[in-house]
Amino acid sequence: MVYLSSLFFLGSDGQPSNARAKKNKKSSSGLPSRRSQWWTWTTVLINIAAALFTLDFLIRGLVLFPSTDVSFSRIGYVSPTTASLLLREPDPAQLPVVVSYQEASSPSSQKWTQEGTVYKLDNSTDFTAAVVLKNLKPATHYRYSLSNNRTGTFVTAPRPGSPAANRLCFVTSSCLKPNFPYNVFSHPLKVPGIEQMTEALGKLPALLRPAFMLFLGDFVYIDVPFRFGSSMDHYRSEYRRIYSSPSWAARSVNGPAIDLPWIHTLDDHEIENDWSQGNKTAPYPAAADPFLHYHVAANPPVPEKAFAHPDDVTYFSFINGPASFFMLDTRTYRSAPSHDNSTILGYAQLQSLLAYLATPEPAGVHWKIISSSVPFTKNWRVGTTDTWGGFLNERRTVFEAMWHAEREVGVRIILLSGDRHEFGATRFPDPILELPPSALQPNTPGLGLHEFSVGPLSMFYLPVRSYYQTDEEDVSVKYAPDGNSKFGYIEIADGVDEVDPTAPNPVPVRSSIFTYSLYVDGEVVWKYRLSVPLAPAAGKDATQTSGKNASLPPGRVLEDKLVQEGWDVAVKTAIGRTEELARRVMKTASEVYHDVSARIPGGRETS
Structure with a gap:
């Protein structure tokens, strides 16, 4: 308003004409100017448009x-014999909602099985309900139907120990915001x-269809x-709007996007940026309500050893084929970072x-996959304390347990x-490996626990570089900052891999092979392989290549289409390190100040 009001005084600034002329010559086109009225009004229109x-x-x-009337259904966690179905139906005329399913392979000859009836839906759950479809067949394609005309399909997980259980494909990402880029x-x-x-996954062969999406937080951005507002209804409305998106109807040969089962973890923007105040402080209770109704209700079960009452647990564990999963909640229970x-x-x-x-x-499970909404690595130098980098003592405890598991339990993590x-x-x-410096250089594949951190699924990316290696604890393998849409596609399958691909004569051995494919803006740009030997290599004892004390092969890059770093990277990296530099300067200045104050007579006590 101030800017627009100034337009009425273009010729009435109270200055002599010669002084005004000199001033106008120096005026920039962004300021109202009587002598540059064309540029002035062009700028006005640009500012109004912006x-x-x-x-x-x-x-x-x-x-x-407002999406108060949105009605939808989706599949969440799927086991070999069950599938969790979440539905929302606010129209009382549609009640009761009858849930049925049948095998999709031959619908004409298959009878519909009625699983249950939802008689009541009300505001206590924002008109949502979860129904578990039971007595299903493993590795079978099903369709479901609701009496309110909602339908969908899903595939059950394979039976443990079956040939189909040697393979698993799934996708993972985080962070989405509607209409972004705007x-x-x-x-x-x-x-x-x-x-x-959806389009990218639709191009994959049927055998490689993902079983689920492992979505690692920031499904809604309440503060971006x-x-x-911070009321329960404000949080609920954000979930309703996301599920009202027309993008869920996007189709491929696998069907609409909504048919891909999603399972969820919680992160800060579903509560408040960089949240670390526990699960009792406002606005957490209001934020948790829709997360429980829309996501936890259809999530996997809690771990068998949860060490807490199941109703108070928001971390989950399950097995699918060759992999076991533990889905961490790194928001609900955290304290302030950077303390011992x-x-x-x-x-x-x-x-x-x-x-x-x-x-x-x-038997047959060779991978333990741990998911976290925030990165384990401290290589991200902006906002490091909001990641595991702010909890390094606990991280060390967890890493030691992981290294021990890889050595003794017979799995890869x-x-x-x-x-x-x-x-x-x-x-x-693992420090016990005592790797030489040459095996710990930045941007190299190799041995160790591996983390793949990816996002956003649909959001902005940082224009500056904020990730780089600073020591030999966190060894960078690959960094790809650009792209408004990123997700990881993971395939685990039995095959033949080389125990030591760098050896003069690599020895092939039957293995469970993990392949990570990075998609950026719908295209594969990078692939990486890890494996677990399932049989002894020629000339080696079985205990050296399988089970306990296994010698796990190093990871290796299979494909890299990412653009080589150019001259602009140094500038972007320098900008990205500004926050870290400022933090170090402030910390040093504070330490010097307190040290000097302690030495001056009458200053603070040193006891």
Whole structure:
């Protein structure tokens, strides 16, 4: 308003004409000027347009799509014999909702099985309900139908120990925001990343269809770009708007996007940026309500050893084919970071994770996959304390248990994370290996626990470089910051791999092979392989290549299409390190100040 009001005084600034002329010659085109009226009014129109676009981005979805009447259904966790179905139906005329299913292979000859009837839906759960479909056949394609005309399909997990259980494909990502990047002509609730992912996955052979999406937090952004409130209804409305997105109807040969089962972890933007105040402080209780109803209700079961009452647990564990999963909650139980006793997991969850790591897996399960909403690596130098980098003592405890499990339990451990709007692959070598410096150089594949951190599925990416290696504990493997849509596609399957591909005569051995494919804006740009030997290599004892004390092969890059770093990278890296430099300067200045104060007579006491 101030800017627009100034336009009325273009010729009335109270200055002599010659003085005004001199001033106008020096005026920039961004300021109202009588002598540059064409540029002035062009600037006015640009500023008005920018303001209207900003307003449109902020409130069009909020005002035009309150989504109180959204009705949908989706599949969450799927086991060999069950499938968790979540539905929302606010229209009382549709009640009761009858849930049925049948095998999809031959629908004409298959009878519908009625699983259950939902008689009541009300505001206590925001009109949602979860129904578990039971008595299903393993590795079977099903369709379900609701009496309110909602339908979908899903595939059950394979029976443990069966040939189908040797293979698993799934996708992982984090962070999504409707209509980002902003497009004035786009539907305000469109999520481009979901559509790109659906199209990309639709190009895969049927055998490689992903079993589920492991989504690692920031499903909603309550505080980006602006927080309109902190009530329970504000949080619920964000979930409703996401599930109102037309992008869920995007189709491929696998069906609509909504048919891909999603399982979820919680992160900060579903509560408040960099949240670390526990699960009792406001606004956590209001934020947790829709997360429980929309996501936890259809998530996997809690661990057998949860060390807490199941109703108070938001971390999960399950097995699918050759992999066992532990889904961490790194928000609900965390304390303030950067203290000796800081915890990111809380006592019960930490004990549950340690018990899980120490427990041998059933025959045929060769991978323990740990998911975290924030990265384990401290190589991200911006906002490091919000990651595991702010909880290094607890991280060390967890890493020691993981290294021990790889040596003694006979599994290989993979870490998956999100949050950063960038991709980073990092490895954490076991100190007992005593690797030479040449094996710990930045941007190298090799031995160690491996973490793959990816995001966003549909959001902005950072224009500066914020990830780099600073020591030999966190060895960078690959960094890919660019791209508004990123996800990881993971395939685990039996095959033949080389125990030591760097040897003069590599020895092939039957293995369970983990392949990570990074997709950026719908295209594969990088692939990486890890493996677990399932049989002894020629000339080696079985205990050296399989089971306990296994010598796990190093990881290796299979494909790399990423653009080589150019001249701009140094500039972007320097900008990205500004926060770290400022923090170090402030810390040093504070230490000097306190030290000097302690030495001056009358200063603070040194006792």
